[in-house]
Amino acid sequence: MKVLVTEKIDGRGIELMRKRGLQVDEKLNLERKELLDIIGNYDALIVRSATKVDRELLDSASKMKVVGRAGNGMDNIDVKYAVERKIECINAPDSNSIAAAEHTIALLLAVCRNLPKGDSTLRDGLWERSRLMGVELYDKTVGIVGLGRIGKMVAARLQAFGMRTVAYDPFIPELDMARLNVKKVDTIDELMKICDFITVHMPKTKDTIGLIGEEELKLAKKDLRIINCARGGLVDENALYTALVEGRIAGAGIDVFVEEPCTGNPLLTLDNVVATPHLGASTREAQVKAGIMTAEKIAAILLGEEEMTGTR
Known part of the structure; x- marks a missing residue:
């Protein structure tokens, strides 16, 4: 199972997924075209607020099972369309x-x-x-x-x-x-x-x-x-x-x-x-919690330990 991380999350979350046997690729600051070209190779995607997970991206994500936002809210994700595509959407609402x-x-x-x-x-x-x-x-x-x-x-x-x-x-x-x-x-x-x-x-x-x-x-x-x-x-x-x-x-x-x-x-x-430049969640403690909580949910879903529900 392959996970793509397009925005910086705490390294402890990356390490957690790798220890669970997932292949994790960190590809930060991707150009939109490059992201569209490679997204079809991945089973899961982790973003924060900059990556727009819209219909175009979801249509290119042929293997996608779950999209995770390492933070609160999911307004940069087209959740309704993702659910129609049977793609789970998760976040870390208590982290920040x-x-x-x-x-x-x-x-x-x-x-x-x-x-x-x-x-x-x-x-x-x-x-x-x-x-x-x-x-x-x-x-x-x-x-x-x-x-x-x-x-x-x-x-x-x-x-x-x-x-x-x-x-x-x-x-x-x-x-x-x-x-x-x-x-x-x-x-x-x-x-x-x-x-x-x-x-x-x-x-x-x-x-x-x-x-x-x-x-x-x-x-x-x-x-x-x-x-x-x-x-x-x-x-x-x-x-x-x-x-x-x-x-x-x-x-x-x-x-x-x-x-x-x-x-x-x-x-x-x-x-x-x-x-201030969107600093509400920008503490060391919040970023650690967001990375770990998102990674735990992604791993559990990909490894079949949690039933897919659509959003959580």
């Missing part, structure tokens, strides 16, 4: 939850306290304490859009700062939120009106793209700061840019973009935006 939650907190604090600007101006020989006045989290209201694994972790951590936590998630009952000391709101509009901070933790689907857009941002408090460490496009980038430029909201922390790698995005020109 802590890393993503912690990065959310880091971005939120960086936006509130002007940390990047403070660092850069000090290095330029300036001492701009008065211009870089920040705001506190204590006794403020944070709205969490999506109260899944990561959203729950973010809520718990922000409650430790003395924040009031409210959430929009139509799939989580009010009683379950209450047990987490989170108040449930029924609409995004309601959330926008009452929150000082909003952080987004929804998966990217046709229903969540543009979930926070021009109309929603019109309802926001003027001092709202919004954080997106989930997926690019959940917050409409053009609407966000306009709201920031016009001073209708105070700031944003962005880790994910519609187009990645991201160059020339107008959000990167704004002083009230703190941006």
